[in-house]
Amino acid sequence: MNRLFRDVGGGPRCPHGSVVCIGAFDGLHLGHQALVRHAVSRARALDLPALALSFEPLPRELFARGAPPPRLLGPRAKVLGLCGLGADRVGLLRFRKAMAALDAGEFVERILVEHLRVREVWTGPGFGFGKGRGGNLELLQRMGRELGAAGQGFTAGEIDTVTLEGERISATRIRELLQAGEFGHAARLLGRPYSISGKVVHGARLGRTLGYPTANLRLHGRAPLSGIFATRVHGIDGSRVRCAYPGYGGGSGDGQAGWPSVASLGTRPTVDGGEPLLEVHLFDFDGDLYGRRIEVEFVGKLRDEVRFDSLPALVEQMHDDSARARALLSQQPNRVPA
Template sequence: MSRLFRDVDGGSLCPRGSVVCIGAFDGLHLGHRALVGHAVARARALDLPAVALSFEPLPREFFARGNPPPRLTLPRDRIRGLLSLDIDRLGLLRFNEALSAMAAGEFVRRVLAGRLGAREVWIGPEFRFGHRRGGDLALLQAMGRELGFDAGEIAPVHAHGERVSSTRIREALRAGDFAQASLLLGRPYSIGGRVVRGRQLGRTLGFPTANLRFPKTPALSGIYATRVHGAGGRAWPSVSSFGTRPTVDGVEPLLEAHLFDFEGDLYGRHLEVEFVAKLRDEEKFADLDSLTEQMHRDAGEARRILADDARSPHEPARARADDPPKTAARR
């Protein structure tokens, strides 16, 4: 039986009941992990399945289709990340006109109580759901008393005194502050995907690249010192371009990673590109010769940065919650 479900309606997925956590989970940062970890712990204590519930597209994307906000992760990475956190089922509900118009109370009855048989429901700080964001912790608790489940909200998570949120991570990435982004994520920021064939222009210029599509609005763009995971037995030093390639009239965001001194075929392989430092913004060059000259300068700078970074000690991120969850389970 698949652990992933996409639909609001259907038969009961958890006949014995479940513990559910709900969130956007974009980036799966330390706060998200605290929420999922708490739900999993409660599910294990009650001997029930743990369910993570999210949406695709994200509601804020659905309501801003002409100018969608930046995304930290693609759906496949969100799925892979959530499933790795020991949950038993993942709901990635199709967010469409019907779901956007569904009242919060109806969502509770049809999805939380109906499909999932929720015994406990956990959300993050200030989480809202349902039509016009009409659902909150107070509604969950009131309906829980009627339908037989408890509801609670975990406390905000801080890392080195700063509250962890996807918004702050996007701001850090936009500013090229990867140390701060890593602190809030609890790991280096990376983008994963399967290598696809491109126009092979980089190869003709002496810079063959592994190309990963990103069919969403990215949270960053430019030229970066990077490390590629999945190309061999080590993190491979590289220089990467991420954006729309203005010099060659690109459109869809494409992540192009040039692995230093690599020989081999990467087509079809799943890679993770870890961002270490920003070198510069994207820019349009007058001709390919000017572009090639700049690519050599970028490669040299990326090699230097990566060599220095490898010699520097790295402090792991530490996270803490301000307070215990607001609501203790009664059962």
């Protein structure tokens, strides 16, 4: 994580110049990948560092009057994925009131020019930034020309809209597909299977007493799906999960195919769980995963989360869920992380 920076105080981070791409990068789908790879290619051509610039929290999370759209990707996985795509440094700028109050011109001068010494800026189509989203590609290009007289000029451009089989790729569309249980379609737009990674934490140990011990991951923020799923788990050998989204040259780090499993993602209404939790039962596994960072790959949805009248009724359903998950997983190819 030594390539990550959160603030823009102090002297210039890239005194000899940089190539910057900017975006929310939620999901790091094929469109985001195209943007980052283009910026990295330009940086290599100019012999400059490539910087991926984003925000934490995401601006929509600060401004949302109700619940913001659920995230596809947590901050840690985003940083690892951006680095795996070739970014030399990643900025997750702290998006608070002071940052939100910066108008577009101030953002360009203070952050892009003074701190990052930008030589090229690349965005996705229709990108807006600054107070009230007052900044756009036209403003970037104009300021880049105007600052040239002071030796601080830069160029700006946007990549073309990325589509797959005629469909525009967006985080909104991927969230819709995940909520509908269309994991194959979502995976094609993401460029990899959808997964959630995190550190295994202690739970109430109820699953163990019911014959279904689970590895539990806390969800920081809303997840884009809920229910009972057929899953595969990567990273259980204890090696570091380097990137929750294989295909970037990172991979899960375990060098093994995923372990077949069944998972529950939600609030566990039968036991009044309350806090959303991802609970994963690994088939035929005997080991201690507490404190390890694992990646849970979602393969198929089995059903919605429901409340049962008794624990025996819940256990009977768990038997059925496990049998259906095993059958579904036996029919689906098992990916081996890069």
